[in-house]
Amino acid sequence: MTDTNNKSLAKQMQVQNLAKSYGDTEILSNINLSLEPGEFICIVGPSGVGKTTLLRSLSGLTSLSAGKVMVGGEEMKSPLAEIGLVFQDYRGSLMPWMKTLENVAFPLRGKGIKKAERNNKAAQCLADVGLDGAENSYPWELSGGMQQRVAIARALAYDAHILLMDEPFGSLDAQTRLSLEDLVLNLRKKLRISIMVVTHDIDEAVYMADRVIVLSGKPATVIDNIEIELGSERNQISTKSDPRFVEYRNRVLNLIMS
Amino acid sequence: MKAVNFLPQWLINIISLWTLPVLVVVLWWFVSADSSSFFFPPLKNILAVLYRDLASGLLTSYLLVSLTNMCIGLAYAIVLGVLCGLIIGEFRALREATSPLINFFRSIPPAAIVPIVIVAMGTDSAPKILIIALACFWPNLLNTIDGVRSIPVQMLETNKAFRIPFHLMLWRVLLMGALPQILAGIRIALAAALVLMVISEFFGASEGVGFYIRDKKETFAMTEAWAGTVLVGIFGYILSTVFLKIESWLLGWYFQKTPKELRKLDPAK
Numbered sequence: 001m002t003d004t005n006n007k008s009l010a011k012q013m014q015v016q017n018l019a020k021s022y023g024d025t026e027i028l029s030n031i032n033l034s035l036e037p038g039e040f041i042c043i044v045g046p047s048g049v050g051k052t053t054l055l056r057s058l059s060g061l062t063s064l065s066a067g068k069v070m071v072g073g074e075e076m077k078s079p080l081a082e083i084g085l086v087f088q089d090y091r092g093s094l095m096p097w098m099k100t101l102e103n104v105a106f107p108l109r110g111k112g113i114k115k116a117e118r119n120n121k122a123a124q125c126l127a128d129v130g131l132d133g134a135e136n137s138y139p140w141e142l143s144g145g146m147q148q149r150v151a152i153a154r155a156l157a158y159d160a161h162i163l164l165m166d167e168p169f170g171s172l173d174a175q176t177r178l179s180l181e182d183l184v185l186n187l188r189k190k191l192r193i194s195i196m197v198v199t200h201d202i203d204e205a206v207y208m209a210d211r212v213i214v215l216s217g218k219p220a221t222v223i224d225n226i227e228i229e230l231g232s233e234r235n236q237i238s239t240k241s242d243p244r245f246v247e248y249r250n251r252v253l254n255l256i257m258s
Numbered sequence: 259m260k261a262v263n264f265l266p267q268w269l270i271n272i273i274s275l276w277t278l279p280v281l282v283v284v285l286w287w288f289v290s291a292d293s294s295s296f297f298f299p300p301l302k303n304i305l306a307v308l309y310r311d312l313a314s315g316l317l318t319s320y321l322l323v324s325l326t327n328m329c330i331g332l333a334y335a336i337v338l339g340v341l342c343g344l345i346i347g348e349f350r351a352l353r354e355a356t357s358p359l360i361n362f363f364r365s366i367p368p369a370a371i372v373p374i375v376i377v378a379m380g381t382d383s384a385p386k387i388l389i390i391a392l393a394c395f396w397p398n399l400l401n402t403i404d405g406v407r408s409i410p411v412q413m414l415e416t417n418k419a420f421r422i423p424f425h426l427m428l429w430r431v432l433l434m435g436a437l438p439q440i441l442a443g444i445r446i447a448l449a450a451a452l453v454l455m456v457i458s459e460f461f462g463a464s465e466g467v468g469f470y471i472r473d474k475k476e477t478f479a480m481t482e483a484w485a486g487t488v489l490v491g492i493f494g495y496i497l498s499t500v501f502l503k504i505e506s507w508l509l510g511w512y513f514q515k516t517p518k519e520l521r522k523l524d525p526a527k
Contacts, residue, residue, distance in 0.1 A: 059419050078421075085419040092412035097434045097511045106430065107420035140514050158420060 003132070008038030010161035010194040011082055012057070012070030018067035020220070027053050029219035031067070034160065037044055040188055040195045042205035045215035046256050051198040054215070055166045058196070059085050071162070081111070084160025088149040088167035094139040100126065100150050101135035107158045118157075125157040126150070128190070129183060145176035149183070155189065163195045169204070178236050179209055185234060202256070206248045208235060214255045224255050308485035317489065324466040325493070327383050328455040329334060331390025335447060340394045343402020344432045353403065364400065368393030368450060369457050372387055378460045386466075393454045394447035401443025403437025410481040418482040438512050441505045448501055450495045 027050040036043055045051050056062045058069055060079040069076045071083070087093045094103050099144040101122050108118035110151055121137055129149040139147050148168060155163055168184075169177040185208060188195050199205050205212045206228055215222040230239055237247055263275075283301075290300045311317040346352050372389055379385035409432065417431055432441075459468025467486055474482035506513065 056415075061415055061419055079419045081421065083419070085416060087412050087416065089410075090412035095417040095431065095434070096514075097437070107422065108425075110422040110426055112421060121292070154420075165428065226330055227472075244332050 008192040010186045014070040016067050021051055021065045026219035027174050029221055033213055035194050035196050039210050040194050041211045042199045042209035043213045044205045046063040047200050049215050050220040052166055055164050055198050059164050083162045084102050084155025084158050086151045086155050086165040088170045092149050096140050100137050104154045104157050127155045135243045158166040163193055165197045182217050202249055202252045297500050303481050304484045307481050320465055320467050320470050324455050327386045328451050331387040332451045334391040335394030335398050339398025340402045343399045347403040364396040368454055372457055375525025381462040389458045390451050390454045393450045397443045397446040401439045402436055405439030406432050409435035
């Protein structure tokens with residue numbers, strides 16, 4: 001729990017007994033978790049465990065085999081305006097024929113918002129992720145880290161108070177990765193949104209999250225739910241050398257390796 | 259590194275582009291110069307006849323008739339082929355339902371239906387436009403379907419998650435994402451259109467470049483028949499050159515370079 005909770009605009013997201021199968025293969029079983037307003041949680045698990053499937057289920061992109069996802073007390077049936085998505089593969093998710101500004105403003109166009117207004121909003125959100133000045137570039141003219149920031153800006157512009165991110169920094173180099181981790185942490189603080197990040201990087205999960213949820217097993221279930229009490233201010237050097245950080249990290253690692 | 263740096267780059271470009279075609283024409287000119295063959299008249303005579311009939315307005319008006327048919331037929335084919343392709347490409351059920359039919363019809367050589375259509379519909383321009391449209395429809399349809407299929411799943415899902423309405427999805431995502439393949443399809447269609455433009459005028463026509471070629475052949479005016487053929491070739495070349503320009507302008511993002519106009523506006527790029 002952080003002190004920004006009471007001011008958050010986000011609705012609570014609750015996952016109740018969620019299960020997902022493809023054909024006869026059960027991927028996820030009996031998943032229960034919640035994302036409180038303004039909270040930052042990371043979902044970790046061995047690769048292939050079904051993390052991405054979980055995120056797709058939570059975003060309304062795929063149907064559930066059982067259970068339900070409640071957002072603000074209402075059951076989610078299809079993608080919601082409250083939820084923004086950021087995928088790992090920014091190349092596949094940004095449209096190369098649209099300039100950066102149009103990419104960010106496009107979901108707003110879908111909402112029927114007037115051009116001047118949506119462009120203003122898009123420019124604002126690009127500035128929020130430190131990309132002012134890149135409005136008129138095409139995505140492919142930007143570096144990988146910048147493209148992923150465009151994708152984040154797009155989710156923000158959509159007025160998503162809940163951000164779901166699937167391995168958002170997975171295809172970036174180490175330095176860009178660290179700076180984007182901090183960028184996302186700052187955005188959370190500034191915009192008081194809830195964020196759920198799926199990652200296979202345990203350091204990243206412990207560093208960013210208020211809570212780390214560990215998925216494991218076949219079918220996957222939640223095997224641990226760890227409150228990360230490292231305070232609301234995180235720092236790449238001091239936080240990561242904190243003995244408690246190492247302790248959390250080893251705990252998660254043990255769970256995943258066993 | 260430039261191999262020849264005492265010449266300006268544009269001149270080198272022109273030379274490398276035109277050397278071979280000019281060589282072929284020159285070769286044709288001299289090899290055929292003394293030809294007494296009835297079927298292969300000298301190029302000099304062919305060009306003289308071409309100039310004569312163009313200047314007299316006869317071939318010019320025929321050309322106009324033929325090109326009008328071609329453009330209308332092609333336009334129908336592009337609009338319908340792309341529209342159907344976008345929708346069939348987007349919906350899997352529709353794709354599966356239509357695929358046997360599409361595969362059957364596209365394997366019929368377009369020229370094979372010319373006699374039937376002409377007999378059924380008469381000799382004015384409507385059947386010719388129909389023939390051209392039919393021939394051009396398939397490459398447009400098939401390439402558009404492939405183009406839609408080539409859009410990354412993640413892009414479609416992202417737009418689905420952002421609840422993009424169908425009409426926007428159609429014009430801004432599917433059409434644009436499929437555009438490289440659509441334009442490749444139009445290029446194939448353009449070649450087919452030119453062929454069918456000529457063939458459709460072989461039967462029961464009274465005007466057009468195809469009529470001119472067939473009519474001259476039947477009266478054993480081989481030089482004129484050759485002149486018509488050369489004219490079609492020249493126009494085919496012009497059309498495909500113009501089309502390539504349009505393509506590279508429309509697909510700046512695809513070839514991952516900013517169009518020249520934008521670079522001029524922002525010299526930093």
